[in-house]
Amino acid sequence: MKALVYKGPRDVQITGVPDPKIEKPTDVLVKITSTKICGADLHMYEGRTDVEEGKVLGHENLGQVVEVGKAVTRIQAGDWVCLPFNISCGFCKNCERGLTGFCLTMNPGNAGAAYGYAGMGPYDGGQAEFLRVPYGDFNCLKLPDDAEEKENDYVMLSDIFPTGWHATELAGLRPGESIVIFGCGPVGLMAAHSAMIKGASKVIIVDRHPDRLALARKIGAIAVDDSKGSAVEEILDMTGGEGADRGCECVGYQCHDPAGHEIPNMTMNALVEAVRPTGGIGVVGVFVEEDPKSKDKLAQEGKLAFGFGPFFEKGLHMGTGQCNVKAYNRYLRNLIHTGRANPAWIISHELSLDEAPDAYKHFDSREKGWTKVILHPHQSRPRNRSHSAGARKGHPEAAHAE
Ligand SMILES: [Zn+2]
Numbered sequence: 001m002k003a004l005v006y007k008g009p010r011d012v013q014i015t016g017v018p019d020p021k022i023e024k025p026t027d028v029l030v031k032i033t034s035t036k037i038c039g040a041d042l043h044m045y046e047g048r049t050d051v052e053e054g055k056v057l058g059h060e061n062l063g064q065v066v067e068v069g070k071a072v073t074r075i076q077a078g079d080w081v082c083l084p085f086n087i088s089c090g091f092c093k094n095c096e097r098g099l100t101g102f103c104l105t106m107n108p109g110n111a112g113a114a115y116g117y118a119g120m121g122p123y124d125g126g127q128a129e130f131l132r133v134p135y136g137d138f139n140c141l142k143l144p145d146d147a148e149e150k151e152n153d154y155v156m157l158s159d160i161f162p163t164g165w166h167a168t169e170l171a172g173l174r175p176g177e178s179i180v181i182f183g184c185g186p187v188g189l190m191a192a193h194s195a196m197i198k199g200a201s202k203v204i205i206v207d208r209h210p211d212r213l214a215l216a217r218k219i220g221a222i223a224v225d226d227s228k229g230s231a232v233e234e235i236l237d238m239t240g241g242e243g244a245d246r247g248c249e250c251v252g253y254q255c256h257d258p259a260g261h262e263i264p265n266m267t268m269n270a271l272v273e274a275v276r277p278t279g280g281i282g283v284v285g286v287f288v289e290e291d292p293k294s295k296d297k298l299a300q301e302g303k304l305a306f307g308f309g310p311f312f313e314k315g316l317h318m319g320t321g322q323c324n325v326k327a328y329n330r331y332l333r334n335l336i337h338t339g340r341a342n343p344a345w346i347i348s349h350e351l352s353l354d355e356a357p358d359a360y361k362h363f364d365s366r367e368k369g370w371t372k373v374i375l376h377p378h379q380s381r382p383r384n385r386s387h388s389a390g391a392r393k394g395h396p397e398a399a400h401a402e
């Protein structure tokens with residue numbers, strides 16, 4: 001089959017690889033009809049991880065089941081399913097508590113496994129024609145009869161919609177509270193979407209890309225452009241000098257100033273300043289154990305100069321870590337099914353698999369308009385190729401906001 005393979009820094013290629021097959025009786029084989037390029041893939045693309053050459057990338061996958069192993073009982077060939085990016089067993093100490101992002105079985109010696117990702121186990125990704133799903137009964141989220149019609153919404157359940165939701169959960173957001181989100185990439189936008197659904201009174205989002213900030217405004221978020229001045233001051237001004245009730249980190253370890261210089265502790269310390277005393281911070285942007293290629297000495301060892309004094313003084317709390325997708329995806333699926341959520345509004349491009357290497361280039365350079373790319377591996381020329389901002393499907397809250 002055809003797949004997108006990592007060859008080296010800024011070098012990904014479409015090549016032929018062996019077809020995946022049922023290896024264990026609990027496996028399921030899925031024909032991938034939609035798979036996305038994630039901001040987290042760019043850490044690998046840029047050579048800032050130790051991902052091995054030859055790995056098939058892609059952890060945001062949806063498709064139709066083509067074959068099931070002998071021990072699979074719930075899932076059948078023909079089912080439309082969305083796969084959490086976490087691969088989990090369902091029976092370990094962490095999975096039992098819903099912490100499937102930290103499964104102890106699937107990546108021995110580590111907590112957590114994923115498709116096509118550095119350090120997350122030997123699993124190939126879904127930027128390919130087919131994907132092997134271990135423990136299919138546990139890992140497949142079945143989709144309702146509008147699966148094809150709302151495919152672009154449902155594929156968001158693999159990662160970024162639950163991850164954005166998770167950021168607001170870790171921060172402890174309650175209805176009526178204000179929240180500030182650093183990072184207006186796909187995850188930040190999904191955190192804003194989640195905060196709106198959860199009834200936040202004020203959703204503030206910080207970034208410096210005008211096209212992304214415009215998307216955030218579309219759903220009624222307040223956009224702060226940090227290339228124009230201090231984001232923290234603006235947030236304090238908007239919240240009577242107090243700070244927002246909750247804050248989310250949706251940027252990660254490669255955060256940088258508007259001029260492009262990486263400053264690894266920038267968003268974390270800004271959050272401590274921008275969140276009110278006794279508030280909460282949720283961190284879902286990727287941070288790594290070590291980053292040998294960073295120019296920052298501390299960051300090379302995975303450390304940050306963090307304002308722990310102010311953090312303590314303000315009595316803040318913080319939750320961190322990758323999303324346990326299975327804790328939310330069933331419920332977020334229902335919100336999509338009933339029309340209460342439509343995360344596909346952030347998609348900018350629908351492309352074929354052959355176009356993926358080029359798409360990585362555009363997305364990596366944060367080119368204007370390249371917000372979120374979906375690949376359709378079984379289409380040579382997908383229907384809606386470029387979703388210009390104006391042509392994007394309306395968001396339920398968008399009409400309200402404008
Ligand atoms: Zn992702």
Ligand SMILES: [Zn+2]
Nearest residue numbers: 089092095103
């Ligand atoms: Zn487990």
